[in-house]
Amino acid sequence: MAFRIAAVTLAAALISTPVLSEKVIEKVDPVIVGQSESSPSGGMTADMLYEFLLAEIASQRNQGEVAAEAYAELARETRDPRIAQRAVEVALANRDGGMGLAVKATNLWLELEPNSIPAQQTLIALLLTTGKISEAVNPVQRLLAAQPDNAGRVFLQLAGLMTRYPDKPAVLILMKDLASSYQTLPEARFATAQAAKLAEQPELALSESKAALQLRPDWELAAQLHGEVLSKSAPQRAIKFYREFLAKHPQSREIRTNLARDLANEKDFAGARKEFQFLITAAPNTAEYHLALGILSMEMKDYSAAEKHLTRTLQLNFRDPDVVRTYLGQLNEDQKRYTEAIGWYRQVEEGDGYFASHVRVAFLMAKQGDLKGGRAYLSSVRTASPEQKSLLVIADAQLLRDAKQYEAALDVLSQGLKSQPDSLELLYDRAMTAEKLDRMDMLEADLRKVMVLKPDYAQAYNALGYTFAERNIRLTEGLELIEKANLLEPEDAAILDSMGWIQYRIGNLDKSLDFLRRALAMRPDPEIAAHLAEVLLARGQRGEAKTVSEKALHDNPDNEALLAVVKKLELH
Numbered sequence: 209m210a211f212r213i214a215a216v217t218l219a220a221a222l223i224s225t226p227v228l229s230e231k232v233i234e235k236v237d238p239v240i241v242g243q244s245e246s247s248p249s250g251g252m253t254a255d256m257l258y259e260f261l262l263a264e265i266a267s268q269r270n271q272g273e274v275a276a277e278a279y280a281e282l283a284r285e286t287r288d289p290r291i292a293q294r295a296v297e298v299a300l301a302n303r304d305g306g307m308g309l310a311v312k313a314t315n316l317w318l319e320l321e322p323n324s325i326p327a328q329q330t331l332i333a334l335l336l337t338t339g340k341i342s343e344a345v346n347p348v349q350r351l352l353a354a355q356p357d358n359a360g361r362v363f364l365q366l367a368g369l370m371t372r373y374p375d376k377p378a379v380l381i382l383m384k385d386l387a388s389s390y391q392t393l394p395e396a397r398f399a400t401a402q403a404a405k406l407a408e409q410p411e412l413a414l415s416e417s418k419a420a421l422q423l424r425p426d427w428e429l430a431a432q433l434h435g436e437v438l439s440k441s442a443p444q445r446a447i448k449f450y451r452e453f454l455a456k457h458p459q460s461r462e463i464r465t466n467l468a469r470d471l472a473n474e475k476d477f478a479g480a481r482k483e484f485q486f487l488i489t490a491a492p493n494t495a496e497y498h499l500a501l502g503i504l505s506m507e508m509k510d511y512s513a514a515e516k517h518l519t520r521t522l523q524l525n526f527r528d529p530d531v532v533r534t535y536l537g538q539l540n541e542d543q544k545r546y547t548e549a550i551g552w553y554r555q556v557e558e559g560d561g562y563f564a565s566h567v568r569v570a571f572l573m574a575k576q577g578d579l580k581g582g583r584a585y586l587s588s589v590r591t592a593s594p595e596q597k598s599l600l601v602i603a604d605a606q607l608l609r610d611a612k613q614y615e616a617a618l619d620v621l622s623q624g625l626k627s628q629p630d631s632l633e634l635l636y637d638r639a640m641t642a643e644k645l646d647r648m649d650m651l652e653a654d655l656r657k658v659m660v661l662k663p664d665y666a667q668a669y670n671a672l673g674y675t676f677a678e679r680n681i682r683l684t685e686g687l688e689l690i691e692k693a694n695l696l697e698p699e700d701a702a703i704l705d706s707m708g709w710i711q712y713r714i715g716n717l718d719k720s721l722d723f724l725r726r727a728l729a730m731r732p733d734p735e736i737a738a739h740l741a742e743v744l745l746a747r748g749q750r751g752e753a754k755t756v757s758e759k760a761l762h763d764n765p766d767n768e769a770l771l772a773v774v775k776k777l778e779l780h
Contacts, residue, residue, distance in 0.1 A: 277309070289321035296330060307338050325355065329365070336369045341378055348386060360395035363387070367399040376407040394423040398430050405437055413437045428460050435466050443470050461487060468500065477507045495524035499532065506539055514539055534561040537568065546572045563589065563596055567603050574607050582607055598624065598633045605637060614644045632658050632665060643675060651675065666696035670703045677710035686710055701731035705739060712743050721747065734760050738769035745776060753777060 279295030282288075292313055299309035311334050317327040328351045335344040348366065352359050366386070370379045383403040390396035401416035417434035421427060431453050438446035450467035454460060468483035481504040488497040498521040505514035518539065521532050533555045540549035550572050556565035566589045574582035586604055591597045601624035608617035621638040628634060639654035651672075658668040670693035676686030687710050693703045708723030724740040727733075737760035744753035754777055761770045 279313070283313075283316055283320065287320055289317055289324065289327070292317035292320055293327070307334065310334055311338065323354065325351070328354070332366075333369055336373055339373070339375075341373060341375065341382055345382060345385070352386070352390075359390060360393055363390070363393065363395040363399040367395075367402045370403060371406065376403070379403050380407040380409065380412075391419075392423065394420040394427060394430065397423065398427075398433065401430070401433055401437075405433065410437050410441060426457055428457070428462055431460070431463055432466060435463070435470075439466075439470055439473075443474055446470050447474070459490070461490070472504065477504050480504055481508070493524055495521050495526040498524065499526060499535075502532075502535060506535065506542070509542075511539060511543055528559065530556045530559050530561050530565075534565050537565060541568070541572065546576055563591070563599075566590075567600070570603065570607065571610075574610065579607060579611055594628065594631075595633070598628060598631045602633060602637045605641060609641060609644070614641060617641050618645065618647075630661055632662055635661075636668060636671070639671065648675075664696055666693040666700065666703065669693040669696070670700075670706050673710065674706040677706060677713050680713055683710060683714050687714065699730070701727045701733065701736065704730070705733070705736045708743070709739050712739070712746070717743060717747050728756075732760070732763075734764040734767040734770050738767070738773045741770075741773045742776070745773070750777065 279291055279298055283292035283295055295313035296310050296317060299307075299313050311331070314327060314331045314334060318324065318331060321327055328347055332344050332347050332351065335341070335347065348362075352362055355362060363386075366383070370383070373379050380400075380403040383400050387393075387396035387400045397416045397420040401413045401420060404410075404413035404416060414434060414437050417430050417437065420430040421434065424430065431450075435446045435450050435453075438449055447467060447470050450463055450470070453463055454467065457463070464483050464487055468480040468487070471477075471480035471483065481501060484497050484500045484504065488494065488501065491497065498517040502514045502517035502521060505511070505517060515536070518532055518536050522529055526532055533552050537549045537552035537556070540546070540552060550569050553565040553569045553572075556562050567586065570582040570586040570589070572582075573579075573585060583604060586600060586607070589600060591600055601620060605617040605620045608614070608620060618638065618641050621634055621641060624634050625631065625638065635654045635658050639651045639658075642648075642650040642654065655668045655672045658665055662668075669689045673686040673689030673693065676682045676689070690703065690706045690710055693700075694707055697703055704723050704727035708720045708727060711717075711720035711723060720743050721740075724736065724743060728736045728740055737756055741753040741757040741760075744750075744756065753773070757770055757773050757777065761767070761774065764770060
């Protein structure tokens, strides 16, 4: 037979092995020498013992397939379910083809020990993992029938397993079918709710999770699921639900955390901070709570509290200290404490924040007057992708633009394009730099190339159209370009601003006002505010124009566009 050929080959390779390891001997004793209730009497023959040792040594030498097949054959010969179980374990440890072997071995295990709950659970897990969901129905039903008092745990295990199954509608059909006989079991309703959530049937998910909570009102897991489904479509309803649950169960940390998260997503930073302060009172040494309080305090510009909580997060050995160091860098930068910010950014060693943090070091060095040092530092920053290489070139050009060295910035970008001629980012950035030098030929050529390389790149159409609007030239063509951009990204504030500005140029003041108001509501940008104030002034609404410009000027006192509008207002 096939196994014996493989085993003999392996045996020949092991002739020089002087002594069996102690680990192998330890495994022989309980499995072979000991007798189980379901194993045959009489022990093993010498041939069986030899096969067992070969299988165990194959396993130790990472010959997984050989070992699994050897154990399976040994189980058939000995009729010992424990050896079949060992075959399953070895098969699962074998990465290449292990699942198929594991299913076969588990079926053998069940053949030898039909009432084994672990064997039934293993088979179900394997069938679901290998995508054989229809074949899992009968084993699940048998498991539920065999363990009526443990049905709740079975449903929870199924819910966990099925989250990884790709065909979510099929999972929902199966779960509804299995749960139909267990409608008074909260875990069955919960499992159906979770399957409905994954299958993107929110109404069913809500009704089933609500039913689970009616059966078990204090169940935090069901409350989490219910709230999470609500959060996707109706965050305010989720917030209301969480508050009602917490009124009855104030010690529920997960629900309070979810409430705080939703409040933060709705920009209620004070409300979110209040919830985390409640949590930190109960668990003062939880690093995640301190991190959340630090970030929320930064959003509220309570820098003292932010620094205290972020520093405490580091002291508590937060799992990703570089994230905290990045926030501490931002915190100090926001307060114009550039030396301290540089110190924190430099400590970011790896991960997603490494690149951005070290680029910020270069910018802060330049901001402090060391442009040469900043550019030199930038050249030392590690890149992990072609995109980051492009961004490094763009950052270098930005340092030069900030110093009003536009020709040098253009040269840096042109040099970068020699090695990456089709980089959308470099082409777009060179176009924007060319505009500063009145190089309209280069600006248009680069943006047109971007449009060819990526026809759905809305910002390229917007940039060229806005340039025409700003210079008050080729307005019909500019309008077409901005309309194309708006069609691609209808909710982009910059594109709405461009649309408002070109409508102003062609004399459609009412349309212009509508677009600019929408743009400013979406993003309080000083350039948008300057455009809106200018249009309001053109419509004779001097009072509102003054209010808009002064409000924006308060946060952006050096913005040239706003200062120009204010000067116009003073002349009217």
